[in-house]
Amino acid sequence: MARLAELAKEISSKNAGAFSLTFDIVFDDPHIYARVKHAGVINAEAVAAAYGMPVDDVLDVVEFDQGSAFKIAVRRSRPSGAVGETDVFGAQQYAPLLDFEVP
Amino acid sequence: MSETSVLCASGSLGLTPMHHDSYWAAVADGPDAIVADAGSGDIGANYLGSGAEYNPRDWEKHDLELMLTAARRLGVPMIVGSAGGAGTDASVDRYAELIREIAAEQSLTAFTLARIYAEVDPEQLAKRAEAEVVPSLSGGDPLDPEDARRCARVVAMMGVEPILHALDKGADVIIAGRSCDDAIFAAVPMRRGHDRALSLHMGKTIECGPLVATPIVMREAIVGRVRDDDFLVIPYHPDQRCTPMSVAGHTLYERLNPYRLPVPGGTVDLHDALFEAHDDRICRVAGAKWDPSDTYAVKLEGSAFVGHRGIFIFGLRDPLSIANVDKMCDGIAAEVAHQYGPPDDGRYHLNFHVYGRDAILGEREPRPEITAHEICVVVDVVAPDRDDAKNVAKLAKYCSLRVHYPGKLGTAGGCAMLADEVLMSSMPGHEWVLDHALPLADPLEQFPMTLEEL
Numbered sequence: 001m002a003r004l005a006e007l008a009k010e011i012s013s014k015n016a017g018a019f020s021l022t023f024d025i026v027f028d029d030p031h032i033y034a035r036v037k038h039a040g041v042i043n044a045e046a047v048a049a050a051y052g053m054p055v056d057d058v059l060d061v062v063e064f065d066q067g068s069a070f071k072i073a074v075r076r077s078r079p080s081g082a083v084g085e086t087d088v089f090g091a092q093q094y095a096p097l098l099d100f101e102v103p
Numbered sequence: 104m105s106e107t108s109v110l111c112a113s114g115s116l117g118l119t120p121m122h123h124d125s126y127w128a129a130v131a132d133g134p135d136a137i138v139a140d141a142g143s144g145d146i147g148a149n150y151l152g153s154g155a156e157y158n159p160r161d162w163e164k165h166d167l168e169l170m171l172t173a174a175r176r177l178g179v180p181m182i183v184g185s186a187g188g189a190g191t192d193a194s195v196d197r198y199a200e201l202i203r204e205i206a207a208e209q210s211l212t213a214f215t216l217a218r219i220y221a222e223v224d225p226e227q228l229a230k231r232a233e234a235e236v237v238p239s240l241s242g243g244d245p246l247d248p249e250d251a252r253r254c255a256r257v258v259a260m261m262g263v264e265p266i267l268h269a270l271d272k273g274a275d276v277i278i279a280g281r282s283c284d285d286a287i288f289a290a291v292p293m294r295r296g297h298d299r300a301l302s303l304h305m306g307k308t309i310e311c312g313p314l315v316a317t318p319i320v321m322r323e324a325i326v327g328r329v330r331d332d333d334f335l336v337i338p339y340h341p342d343q344r345c346t347p348m349s350v351a352g353h354t355l356y357e358r359l360n361p362y363r364l365p366v367p368g369g370t371v372d373l374h375d376a377l378f379e380a381h382d383d384r385i386c387r388v389a390g391a392k393w394d395p396s397d398t399y400a401v402k403l404e405g406s407a408f409v410g411h412r413g414i415f416i417f418g419l420r421d422p423l424s425i426a427n428v429d430k431m432c433d434g435i436a437a438e439v440a441h442q443y444g445p446p447d448d449g450r451y452h453l454n455f456h457v458y459g460r461d462a463i464l465g466e467r468e469p470r471p472e473i474t475a476h477e478i479c480v481v482v483d484v485v486a487p488d489r490d491d492a493k494n495v496a497k498l499a500k501y502c503s504l505r506v507h508y509p510g511k512l513g514t515a516g517g518c519a520m521l522a523d524e525v526l527m528s529s530m531p532g533h534e535w536v537l538d539h540a541l542p543l544a545d546p547l548e549q550f551p552m553t554l555e556e557l
Contacts, residue, residue, distance in 0.1 A: 024356070068348070068351075071358075081535065083452045092464075096467075
């Protein structure tokens with residue numbers, strides 16, 4: 001087992017519009033990407049569980065082979081910059097993904 | 104083979120000043136257009152709603168001056184999109200004034216300046232929403248006319264057509280309001296007959312400038328060169344390389360889906376996109392396909408006033424205080440409610456952000472326990488009345504010192520204040536309220552243009 005943080009070159013989050021967040025998980029070695037992809041650990045249910053959000057709030061999980069990357073889109077719990085919201089760019093929302101375990 | 108080179112002068116005009124060396128190296132290679140995007144929806148609703156300026160004027164003028172002098176020297180179009188960050192009409196006028204100022208200082212004459220505006224009158228939008236369906240972009244409800252009326256300001260994101268129209272009318276310098284970033288880069292290649300999907304994909308690839316290259320450095324020049332069946336991504340900083348990995352990776356940036364790039368009038372389909380090394384520093388990209396949509400619609404951005412913001416920040420170091428942080432916050436909230444009424448009656452919003460526990464992820468935090476030896480609480484007050492915002496935060500400040508919890512030892516004052524004052528935000532707070540696309544019969548509708556000779 002390895003933590004995703006040890007395998008990926010980049011794990012990041014960012015706004016995709018004011019109402020959604022997008023997570024990028026990028027690998028610099030296509031073989032490691034293939035290992036994670038075949039392990040099947042990055043999926044809507046796992047993302048929902050990691051954040052304690054309903055699975056319906058996970059809008060998309062895309063495998064992007066050309067870029068050896070996964071792209072995840074989720075609904076924001078509050079729009080960017082709304083009253084009570086604390087991450088205007090959505091730039092630190094990726095942290096729970098770091099701990100995903102990959103066989 | 105025909106080629107059209109577009110120079111991305113800055114990944115975000117005016118955000119920080121452009122770097123000179125790579126820019127002039129790119130200019131020396133004779134690009135066919137010099138383009139920069141100034142905008143972002145990321146900057147928050149306050150700038151659109153309040154009209155506050157996002158960047159220092161000096162930095163904006165610095166970048167505009169570099170672009171204008173090179174574009175006039177080469178005799179090629181200069182295009183700036185989403186002026187001022189939010190792309191308001193006032194920002195378009197402000198940038199146009201800077202262009203006139205620079206032209207006068209540098210004795211640059213005999214060119215045509217186009218201003219293209221992107222604001223939508225909220226009342227006109229509300230009337231359209233009453234007469235027809237203005238669909239949601241994310242599967243939600245159609246636009247509610249009252250949501251349009253709440254907006255202090257609304258902009259629509261123009262596609263490539265208003266830029267092409269300005270070029271057709273002889274514009275040499277185009278200052279555009281809120282724009283699709285890919286469109287401002289795609290306009291010149293498309294006008295010269297290049298494929299629409301390829302031109303738009305090139306635009307999306309280079310619009311953030313050096314973020315497409317590796318290693319990432321700020322504010323260096325990038326050129327996109329569109330050819331018959333592909334485009335090249337060319338870095339100009341000597342340490343940067345555009346690799347298939349860096350360019351394909353950037354395709355993901357700020358987007359929901361790496362395979363589909365929706366723009367007004369259709370989608371750029373990237374399922375068959377190909378990224379390969381042209382040489383050790385230039386990446387070749389091919390394979391984008393155009394998938395037209397039935398209707399032509401532009402994305403709307405609307406910003407409504409919610410209130411002024413007062414902030415009070417305190418820290419806790421005593422383990423017993425940390426263990427009782429919720430009791431402290433509850434005690435503060437109870438006293439505020441006693442003085443200013445219940446929190447749900449709209450007079451104020453009171454939020455406690457506990458840094459060191461769950462301030463950043465909120466209810467999505469998987470580990471909402473405190474393990475640090477000190478924590479920070481940001482008391483975040485928003486109220487329509489500015490004095491209310493200040494006074495609620497001031498009351499919270501006093502209560503944070505005095506609020507009681509069982510076993511409290513520090514009776515002289517229960518928290519470490521960052522400052523003995525309420526910090527008031529410099530601009531009125533706004534929130535995003537629209538997530539809709541406005542169907543247009545004509546892509547130029549909503550985007551009036553004015554031309555002037557300089």
